[in-house]
Amino acid sequence: MTDLRETGEVADAVAGNWVDRLAPPAMRPWLRLSRADRPAGTWLLLIPCLWAVTLAAAQSGWRPFDLWLIAGCGIGAFLMRGAGCTWNDITDRDFDGAVARTRSRPIPSGQVTVRGALVWLVAQALVAFGILLTFPAAAIWLGVLSLLPVAVYPFAKRFTWWPQVFLGVAFNWGALLAWAAHAGNLPMAALPLYAGGIAWTLFYDTIYAYQDIEDDALIGVRSTARRFGDRPGPWLAGFAAGAACLMALSVGLATGGAGRWVALVGVAGFVAHLAWQFRRLDHRDPATCLELFRSNRDAGLIPLPFFAAAAFV
Template identity: 45%
Template structure:
């Protein structure tokens, strides 16, 4: 079986039964970076919500639900996206070998597989607290509309950011029951982060996208991409810091949180420094994937912030 150019080589997918491989590739299970970038905002929202109030047994359940739900819904989203884009993908060198344009599975089979993954997502949804269920359901129209954005706007990365980071709000509401300005600031930070990293990702396809008429910020920014990505990453860092400042928590935990944001921002700065002056990254995929590390840095910072706030409130520190 031919491996698509954008597939990750040497993964369990290649060792899976041959009949399963097109479905696993349709869900991008050979490329886990997408799962990470969908799950990390859920972790961020949950830990920001715990700042100053501490943890409970619910947190362990929520972490498991974010993992399962992110794998299922990322797979469903990719499957749906490929259904919508199968004609475009056939014209792009990087994606022409994907299961649908390559004819390895039919559109009907892909639709059934998409619905099966959505069913797993539904089971996760039913296990969430009611406010989080309502918040999660609000994302469905955005998820459904995303594949069409690249046809109608030069800014599909903005829509991706709004959609992909909805988990910040779901995670926060799952532990707090409602939203506040700190959650909205963190959500805005993650949206700006996504615009930056997905602009880098889209640089892989600028030539093919121009030929088939697909729009993206990578094409829009052109030679100025480095400046734009740097601007969005700066906004990301400032908004994340604002989220920590707005959270109701002891001073000690705030300092820890801001240190985590600083480390996160420095990682993003390192990405920008690796982009050449003309803005076109030499290895955009590798640079894009490094955002898993960036996101984990912020998650750990927010988790330790919540832990310190919990201990301070309990009188164990200071």
């Protein structure tokens, strides 16, 4: 078996990922620090933005700026997910060194120094800020405000059993930002979409947290997985139902007529995927938990073509 300390690879990275295969060796530790070898998180940060752009277009029509808005959200999601993960790894470096799944990450494994990581964090954030400045003023202010939950999240596991709520607040902020960038303001329909994204994050990140439940108990890190123990089912079902109902409410506020029914088909597909995950879940099996967590990219993408089509019917 290959020694990860020799290759620099991270234990929970996607097998055969582009960073380990194609990136210049000198860049690999920095890209691993940004989780570029584990793209699921970038998708989960981007998808609420795409939900918002498509539903906003269904409400008020597509605009030429939306092409750049989608591209800018994509680049920004990659950069800000990288900056957020860098900040998380700086603050959690001692915890990560004590957990089997995370001790191969660049900082605890010695590939990157804390000072170097701070420089990398600032570089990513500055490029993302440059993209943000091309958006309308309301979106710029929301983008600046998003730094608060991003900064707080890594510390939440130290004082609450519900750090996934803080992750949801940060990870779904793009739903507010992207809707404001399209519309120039923040209509009521954006709020239940944002809240539904938070419920979705509670669903998928609780599944993710079950991978580390034993190590987290040993080192005193809190999570919803530890809070729910061997009875995650009712909680996960509640989070999934909440996400679906809030998404449907947003669709109802943003659309009408045939477009509403088209968009609701997308919501139904999203619900079907969460139900499939729920049936497959074995919270005692870390490999299954990781597989299902990653599958939420597909769950989040399902509504998009239906939301986008709702503007044309």
